[in-house]
Amino acid sequence: MTLMDSLYLPHVKQTRARLETEAVMRTLLSPDIAPLLLERFLIEWSARGAYMTEPVDGWIRGAGERSIALGQERLGQALVTHARHEAGHHLMTIEDARGLARRWNARHVPQLDADALVAQAPTEAMRQYRQVHDEVITSDLPMGQAAIEYEVGHLAVALVPRILDNVKQVLGQETLDRLTFLTEHAEVDVGHTALNERMLTEVLRAHPEAGPRLAAYGARGLDCYLRFLADCMNASRESLHALSAAA
Numbered sequence: 441m442t443l444m445d446s447l448y449l450p451h452v453k454q455t456r457a458r459l460e461t462e463a464v465m466r467t468l469l470s471p472d473i474a475p476l477l478l479e480r481f482l483i484e485w486s487a488r489g490a491y492m493t494e495p496v497d498g499w500i501r502g503a504g505e506r507s508i509a510l511g512q513e514r515l516g517q518a519l520v521t522h523a524r525h526e527a528g529h530h531l532m533t534i535e536d537a538r539g540l541a542r543r544w545n546a547r548h549v550p551q552l553d554a555d556a557l558v559a560q561a562p563t564e565a566m567r568q569y570r571q572v573h574d575e576v577i578t579s580d581l582p583m584g585q586a587a588i589e590y591e592v593g594h595l596a597v598a599l600v601p602r603i604l605d606n607v608k609q610v611l612g613q614e615t616l617d618r619l620t621f622l623t624e625h626a627e628v629d630v631g632h633t634a635l636n637e638r639m640l641t642e643v644l645r646a647h648p649e650a651g652p653r654l655a656a657y658g659a660r661g662l663d664c665y666l667r668f669l670a671d672c673m674n675a676s677r678e679s680l681h682a683l684s685a686a687a
Contacts, residue, residue, distance in 0.1 A: 443644040451655030464670040480676040486537035487557035494530035497523045502577040503585035532621040539618040565667035572660045587654040588661030590636040596629040
């Protein structure tokens with residue numbers, strides 16, 4: 441049994457279980473999901489995803505700099521290096537939203553303004569997602585940032601490929617090809633997750649008592665992200681209701 445198995449994973453088990461039980465996840469993975477709902481959801485997810493993704497490189501770099509200040513030079517430098525690979529990824533989500541919206545607008549009225557969707561006010565879950573990151577990187581346990589990334593990365597690795605498979609089955613290859621951010625992260629987050637696991641293991645080796653706190657940060661981040669996905673689904677349903685009323 442690894443240190444992660446004994447000191448970390450038991451404390452995130454309950455939140456991780458929601459990946460299979462949350463209504464939004466069951467809907468996204470269902471082969472019976474209405475094509476219009478899935479298409480509209482993907483636009484909302486991509487547009488709102490920019491808010492969730494834009495600060496990522498700054499969070500990771502901030503956690504690294506804080507770790508260095510606390511005397512954890514090797515871990516801190518690893519985070520600073522990792523941060524460089526995350527810069528600008530929110531631009532991918534914006535371009536995906538624009539491409540998906542163009543395809544939608546060719547077939548539906550009223551039309552969607554992708555940039556307006558990107559700029560809309562964040563939901564409470566979205567604000568709390570940023571808040572937990574900001575809290576972590578100024579704390580005495582900045583490696584909690586790796587725990588948050590580890591849990592959201594677990595979602596990307598475990599579930600996003602299944603969602604993308606359903607997109608292909610329900611909406612076809614053309615829509616799948618427009619999901620560049622999700623497709624890339626379903627692949628690269630395998631490596632990122634392994635990196636975060638190694639860093640968390642190093643912390644646990646030196647400070648086994650930190651396991652519950654690290655897991656609490658990770659669980660909070662994952663909880664926020666699951667509620668964010670539910671917000672995207674609710675907004676999509678409301679949009680379709682308005683579309684139906686206008687028809």
